[in-house]
Amino acid sequence: MVIPFEEEYRKKFYALEEEIFNSNFWSEGDILKRFEDAFGEYVKLGARAVSNGGSGLLAILEYIGVEGKEVLVPSNTFWADARAVKLAGGIPVYVDCNKEDLCMSFEDMKAKITENTKAVVVVHIGGHIAFQIEEIAQFCKEKNLYLVEDCAHVHGAWWRGKTGGHYGFAGSYSFYATKTMPLGDGGMVVSKDKDFLKWVEKYRNYGKEVIDGHVYYKLSNGFNFRMSEFSAALGIVQMERLDKILEFKRELAEKYDQIFEKRVVFPSGMKSGYYKYVVFDTPLKEETGQVFGEGDLGHKIDEIKIELPNSSWIAKHHKCVPIYYGYKYANGSIEELAHRLLGEKKDE
Numbered sequence: 001m002v003i004p005f006e007e008e009y010r011k012k013f014y015a016l017e018e019e020i021f022n023s024n025f026w027s028e029g030d031i032l033k034r035f036e037d038a039f040g041e042y043v044k045l046g047a048r049a050v051s052n053g054g055s056g057l058l059a060i061l062e063y064i065g066v067e068g069k070e071v072l073v074p075s076n077t078f079w080a081d082a083r084a085v086k087l088a089g090g091i092p093v094y095v096d097c098n099k100e101d102l103c104m105s106f107e108d109m110k111a112k113i114t115e116n117t118k119a120v121v122v123v124h125i126g127g128h129i130a131f132q133i134e135e136i137a138q139f140c141k142e143k144n145l146y147l148v149e150d151c152a153h154v155h156g157a158w159w160r161g162k163t164g165g166h167y168g169f170a171g172s173y174s175f176y177a178t179k180t181m182p183l184g185d186g187g188m189v190v191s192k193d194k195d196f197l198k199w200v201e202k203y204r205n206y207g208k209e210v211i212d213g214h215v216y217y218k219l220s221n222g223f224n225f226r227m228s229e230f231s232a233a234l235g236i237v238q239m240e241r242l243d244k245i246l247e248f249k250r251e252l253a254e255k256y257d258q259i260f261e262k263r264v265v266f267p268s269g270m271k272s273g274y275y276k277y278v279v280f281d282t283p284l285k286e287e288t289g290q291v292f293g294e295g296d297l298g299h300k301i302d303e304i305k306i307e308l309p310n311s312s313w314i315a316k317h318h319k320c321v322p323i324y325y326g327y328k329y330a331n332g333s334i335e336e337l338a339h340r341l342l343g344e345k346k347d348e
């Protein structure tokens, strides 16, 4: 995989770096606010930057208060979700996924609810919105459970006017180096809840609060989860590139849709951000591995003896076709592309 960054955007980034040097604020400055505003406007939610996607999840769970409480998490995800629950003092309860979307199964989620359940973490795996998110959100509302969205993969996905972070109490995006919008490292917490967003400003900065020129530390759990001005500067530039990145991925996905039959098929009207392009039981000549494999399954890592058949099935049966921005594919026919990826003509 490559991470391209064109000359015109490099120049924009260098100009912002110059601004940082001249402003003398290398952290907690104006550039961070500009990045937060741009991202917030894009996702149509309030946004606060943090050091990475994992710390964003932790911030949300710490605010909700999950100590001693059960938090439902998918097994088929990155370990960040269960780790964040544990760091916040909660108990991760592993839920199975659907074969169709790789995301949390509403049916298994309902079966795992107990009197001690406080929150549910849904992960929009692979760049599309979890197919059952509306049912899950409605259920959580009725049962007074907090819904947290792990948006690490979902940049640029939309469904019925909503994107990642619209369904639950809050969501956490990741800007890790291989993500759709990379900053190297970085994260963004998004929410409609203004009190929570104010709290994040303190939480990410050791709980520090300045009132009438006096510094106070009122949070017992704050730590350093800040994003520096330099990362935020890259974030501003990446926001400008995001549509271009998404366009590239969507164009390629349209071709792939004509080549691959056993693939994730989205519900009507859903636009994926195509962090990944997932196919099932298809031997590939070129691939970028798996979204998550057997070794990533949370219940296996924690050595919990439960059966989550769909999660195990997904780990065994899926692969990702290259769809990263900068993937060099010939602009030839669908047949040529099929030959390159499958080693055979589509209709052979």
Ligand SMILES: Cc1ncc(COP(=O)(O)O)c(C=O)c1O
Pocket: 052, 053, 054, 055, 077, 078, 080, 081, 123, 150, 152, 153, 173, 174, 175, 176, 185, 186, 187
């Ligand atoms: C589903 C998921 N959640 C959370 C994270 C954590 O994000 P970060 O690496 O920015 O902490 C990742 C990957 O990086 C991820 O894939």
